[in-house]
Amino acid sequence: MAAFMKTAVVTGASSGIGAVYADRLAARGYDLILIARRADRLTALADRLSTQYGVGVKTLVADLEKSDDVAKVEDVLANDGSIKVLVNNAGLARLRTMADSSRDDTRAQIALNITALTRLTETVLPAFVARNEGTIINVASVLAVKSWAMSSVYSGTKAYVLMFSRGIQDELANAKSSVRLQVVLPASTATEIWTEGVSGIPLSALGQDTIMSAEDCVDAALAGLDKGELVTMPSVEDDKLLSAYDTAREALFTATQTGTPASRYRKT
Ligand SMILES: NC(=O)C1=CN([C@@H]2O[C@H](COP(=O)(O)OP(=O)(O)OC[C@H]3O[C@@H](n4cnc5c(N)ncnc54)[C@H](OP(=O)(O)O)[C@@H]3O)[C@@H](O)[C@H]2O)C=CC1
Numbered sequence: 001m002a003a004f005m006k007t008a009v010v011t012g013a014s015s016g017i018g019a020v021y022a023d024r025l026a027a028r029g030y031d032l033i034l035i036a037r038r039a040d041r042l043t044a045l046a047d048r049l050s051t052q053y054g055v056g057v058k059t060l061v062a063d064l065e066k067s068d069d070v071a072k073v074e075d076v077l078a079n080d081g082s083i084k085v086l087v088n089n090a091g092l093a094r095l096r097t098m099a100d101s102s103r104d105d106t107r108a109q110i111a112l113n114i115t116a117l118t119r120l121t122e123t124v125l126p127a128f129v130a131r132n133e134g135t136i137i138n139v140a141s142v143l144a145v146k147s148w149a150m151s152s153v154y155s156g157t158k159a160y161v162l163m164f165s166r167g168i169q170d171e172l173a174n175a176k177s178s179v180r181l182q183v184v185l186p187a188s189t190a191t192e193i194w195t196e197g198v199s200g201i202p203l204s205a206l207g208q209d210t211i212m213s214a215e216d217c218v219d220a221a222l223a224g225l226d227k228g229e230l231v232t233m234p235s236v237e238d239d240k241l242l243s244a245y246d247t248a249r250e251a252l253f254t255a256t257q258t259g260t261p262a263s264r265y266r267k268t
């Protein structure tokens with residue numbers, strides 16, 4: 001039975017980008033498991049999506065910064081063979097300098113953006129690989145390739161998401177697997193992350209022409225998925241920039257494989 005059903009899991013579905021993923025995946029006929037902390041938001045979204053699209057929607061209230069709650073989610077995911085898509089979207093930004101950051105802010109970003117995403121990926125990946133089907137979408141950020149003075153920890157977590165995803169993509173390609181992993185790097189998107197209480201920066205402080213709607217972001221990301229992209233940057237017009245970045249990265253890595261110190265470091 002599970003083989004004929006298709007369920008998508010979306011973390012951080014109670015607002016912003018995650019809520020739009022939930023909507024778009026429901027429109028594509030997926031039953032949903034929606035995860036976040038705010039039960040009221042999840043229930044309201046579940047009611048709307050099940051009515052609008054006629055899909056089954058379950059909600060799972062979990063604080064993914066907490067190991068026990070992640071374990072609860074892992075348990076659900078590990079025992080549901082109908083899961084075909086995991087959107088690792090839940091994320092937290094605390095944009096402030098290290099001097100102004102608390103250790104709790106740092107811990108929370110690492111726990112949610114890195115640890116929970118890794119654990120949920122580890123949970124679904126073996127079953128996807130065994131069935132040779134399934135899609136993981138990891139939401140990183142353009143701040144995976146750029147660190148500001150105020151984004152050291154956040155950028156570090158998103159660089160992890162990018163590199164973690166790229167390694168798994170190589171692994172899947174080497175195994176000629178049909179399992180897909182797409183990593184999405186949104187730029188500034190109009191969501192609740194841009195509030196004093198979350199990132200510490202209100203949306204009004206950003207260049208207004210740099211902000212994308214969450215709907216445009218997710219629709220572009222899904223268009224990238226449909227095109228077979230591994231890395232999708234919804235706001236980048238010139239896609240050659242991404243291939244140039246990858247080429248430079250590969251060239252730099254290859255140049256490290258010499259076994260000898262570079263001449264500028266040798267005593268003359
Ligand atoms: N908006 C932007 O400019 C950009 C966003 N991103 C990334 O997009 C993703 C979605 O963020 P966005 O939609 O913008 O922001 P929102 O703040 O609107 O959404 C964040 C989602 O994550 C959930 N979440 C936060 N903390 C936890 C937690 N401890 N446990 C479980 N769920 C949690 C929130 O739900 P709840 O509070 O109910 O738990 C909410 O559903 C994040 O990974 C973010 O880093 C990347 C680049 C740009």
Ligand SMILES: N[C@@H](C=O)C(=O)O
Pocket residue numbers: 093095140141142143186187188193194199
């Ligand atoms: N989520 C944003 C910062 O808060 C970003 O990634 O740009």
